[in-house]
Amino acid sequence: xxxxxxxxxxxxxxxxxxxxxxxxxxxxxxxxxxxxxxxxxxxxxxxxxxxxxxxxxxxxxxxxxxxxxxxxxxxxxxxxxxxxxxxxxxxxxxxxxxxxxxxxxxxxxxxxxxxxxxxxxxxxxxxxxxxxxxxxxxxxxxxxxxxxxxxxxxxxxxxxxxxxxxxxxxxxxxxxxxxxxxxxxxxxxxxxxxxxxxxxxxxxxxxxxxxxxxxxxxxxxxxxxxxxxxxxxxxxxxxxxxxxxxxxxxxxxxxxxxxxxxxxxxxxxxxxxxxxxxxxxxxxxxxxx
Numbered sequence: 502x503x504x505x506x507x508x509x510x511x512x513x514x515x516x517x518x519x520x521x522x523x524x525x526x527x528x529x530x531x532x533x534x535x536x537x538x539x540x541x542x543x544x545x546x547x548x549x550x551x552x553x554x555x556x557x558x559x560x561x562x563x564x565x566x567x568x569x570x571x572x573x574x575x576x577x578x579x580x581x582x583x584x585x586x587x588x589x590x591x592x593x594x595x596x597x598x599x600x601x602x603x604x605x606x607x608x609x610x611x612x613x614x615x616x617x618x619x620x621x622x623x624x625x626x627x628x629x630x631x632x633x634x635x636x637x638x639x640x641x642x643x644x645x646x647x648x649x650x651x652x653x654x655x656x657x658x659x660x661x662x663x664x665x666x667x668x669x670x671x672x673x674x675x676x677x678x679x680x681x682x683x684x685x686x687x688x689x690x691x692x693x694x695x696x697x698x699x700x701x702x703x704x705x706x707x708x709x710x711x712x713x714x715x716x717x718x719x720x721x722x723x724x725x726x727x728x729x730x731x732x733x734x735x736x737x738x739x740x741x742x743x744x745x746x747x748x749x750x751x752x753x754x755x756x757x758x759x760x761x762x763x764x765x766x767x768x769x770x771x772x773x774x775x776x777x778x779x780x781x782x783x784x785x786x787x788x789x790x
Contacts (some may be wrong), residue, residue: 505595506554507563509573510547511777514539525780527635540574561626566600568639572777579613581681594621597716598628601654602647603640608680610790611661615686616718623687628695629655632705634785644790648703650674662691671725695749700724702731709735709743710751716749725750
């Protein structure tokens with residue numbers, strides 16, 4: 502078993518009673534409650550915590566990206582990966598990840614990931630995600646094309662990393678006359694790829710076919726087992742052998758010196774699993790996504 506440290510870098514410096522006035526803390530909660538000075542201090546704190554996790558011996562440091570919500574103010578996962586690549590020394594840096602369907606320039610994303618891999622000395626694990634509905638609203642992206650854009654963006658990024666340039670790309674959603682990135686990842690042929698999932702059998706099967714590491718998010722163990730079965734189905738279709746390194750699971754945990762202290766700290770953690778997940782159905786799953 503390999504343990505990865507993860508923080509969503511929340512910004513909880515606002516009165517709870519103000520958050521309760523809105524149907525969701527995502528998209529609609531006004532940013533007048535954003536405290537710039539406290540946010541600046543929080544970024545320093547979160548980055549320092551990742552440094553401590555590296556020093557403590559965690560196998561990896563996981564980071565993610567969300568928008569228009571105080572539950573996660575890490576709004577640039579590639580930027581954070583580059584920072585951690587410079588400030589940490591040993592742990593893998595797992596981006597889980599880049600939201601491909603809302604990305605309009607996969608070539609730039611390929612360059613940014615390559616740069617982070619170079620800065621870190623080849624420690625990047627590149628996670629690609631479809632994202633939740635919130636990001637679709639935030640980016641004004643048509644949810645109907647979510648999976649198509651995800652797969653085409655993925656294909657173009659891999660081609661940037663593995664095919665000599667310059668070349669031309671004419672797809673359904675992306676068009677580039679001249680692709681010739683002069684920043685390629687240190688790892689060959691490219692950084693290992695991960696992808697998460699919550700309920701989509703198609704994503705699990707897709708990851709299994711390609712041999713990517715698959716991680717169920719925020720689901721009970723019985724659902725995770727079903728998704729792992731879909732992953733194994735995809736792997737079997739192409740003759741791939743599934744190893745423990747192909748499967749991950751997100752655990753929400755609170756630790757402390759004593760059980761009493763852990764329970765007290767856990768009371769505050771409930772905020773992350775309660776108000777921040779409250780949202781109208783169309784926010785999380787727009788029609789067509």
